[in-house]
Amino acid sequence: MSGQHPRHRLDDLLTNGVRLSLVAALDGLDKAEFALVRDAVEVSDSELSKQVATLEAAGYVRVDKGKVGRRPRTWLSITAGGASAYRMHLKALRDIAAQDIAAPASAETAESLTSEVPSPEARETLPAADK
Amino acid sequence: MNNEITPSDARSAIGAAESAAARTRRSARWVATYIGVFGAGFAAMTLLLGLTSLNTNIPAVLPTLWGGLIVVMLVFVHRQRAIASGLGRRVPFYFIASGLLYAVALVVGITRFKGEPAYWIPAAIIVGAPMIVGAWRESRA
Numbered sequence: 001m002s003g004q005h006p007r008h009r010l011d012d013l014l015t016n017g018v019r020l021s022l023v024a025a026l027d028g029l030d031k032a033e034f035a036l037v038r039d040a041v042e043v044s045d046s047e048l049s050k051q052v053a054t055l056e057a058a059g060y061v062r063v064d065k066g067k068v069g070r071r072p073r074t075w076l077s078i079t080a081g082g083a084s085a086y087r088m089h090l091k092a093l094r095d096i097a098a099q100d101i102a103a104p105a106s107a108e109t110a111e112s113l114t115s116e117v118p119s120p121e122a123r124e125t126l127p128a129a130d131k
Numbered sequence: 132m133n134n135e136i137t138p139s140d141a142r143s144a145i146g147a148a149e150s151a152a153a154r155t156r157r158s159a160r161w162v163a164t165y166i167g168v169f170g171a172g173f174a175a176m177t178l179l180l181g182l183t184s185l186n187t188n189i190p191a192v193l194p195t196l197w198g199g200l201i202v203v204m205l206v207f208v209h210r211q212r213a214i215a216s217g218l219g220r221r222v223p224f225y226f227i228a229s230g231l232l233y234a235v236a237l238v239v240g241i242t243r244f245k246g247e248p249a250y251w252i253p254a255a256i257i258v259g260a261p262m263i264v265g266a267w268r269e270s271r272a
Contacts, residue, residue, distance in 0.1 A: 007136055010136065015136070017144060017147055020144055020147070020148050021147050021148050021150075021151035022151070023148075024148035024149065024151050024152040025151040025152055025154065025155040026155070027152060028152070028156060028159075028215065028216055029155060029156070029159055029213055029214060029215055029216055030214040030215065030216050030217075030218065030219075031213070031214050032155050032158070032159075032212060032213040032214075033212035033213065035212065036154075036155060036158055036212040036213055037155065039154070040151045040152075040154035040155045041151050042151075068209055090145065090148070093136075093141040093144055093145050094141070094145065096136060096137075096138055096140075096141040097138050097141040097142045097145060098138075099138050
């Protein structure tokens with residue numbers, strides 16, 4: 001056991017839901033078009049631009065602008081650092097999510113264990129044969 | 132901020148992230164179609180060369196068919212909005228495998244088995260197989 005609560009392993013930048021979905025949408029891809037990511041994350045162009053700029057400044061995402069024919073296209077890709085931060089954040093989230101599955105089970109176990117151990121007062125009233 | 136995240140918040144965040152990831156990955160599966168069409172193209176060309184006399188009667192037909200297929204697939208690729216990681220390594224492998232088998236099938240078949248379906252039909256299947264298997268793998272990635 002590490003002894004450290006998984007919340008300490010969360011990446012502050014990725015605690016924002018849009019930024020987390022954005023890096024998730026790019027993970028496992030070489031690159032994706034801006035409009036595709038916007039539709040996948042379900043945000044407006046301006047909101048996505050704002051979050052992309054934040055992630056780009058942090059070195060998590062790279063932006064490449066190009067043209068296909070006369071149509072401008074913006075491509076987004078995740079950097080190695082961004083992918084690593086995303087995976088660590090996701091692992092921490094999974095550990096946190098697993099806590100309330102584990103917690104009731106441990107509470108039940110603790111309760112059943114304490115119910116099997118007689119209290120000091122009860123022990124004094126036990127029949128001699130049991131002592 | 133981090134201190135306030137509950138297990139339920141964590142599950143919602145994971146769900147939203149996985150849903151966004153699934154959408155972009157679906158858009159990156161076009162490569163299965165791309166490889167599958169080329170695999171079918173390799174197999175069809177093998178059959179046309181071995182079982183018809185198109186190549187001797189109208190020599191321009193097969194290069195035109197290949198050229199047309201390549202142009203259509205280039206347009207198809209340029210329309211795509213997501214590229215899966217590692218395609219630059221995997222796709223050439225499928226092309227080289229089918230290309231080499233195609234070359235061997237033609238060299239052996241044209242010299243010894245011209246017009247024999249018993250040779251050309253299995254040869255076409257074998258030639259297309261690396262790309263069809265590649266298409267199947269990419270569709271599951």
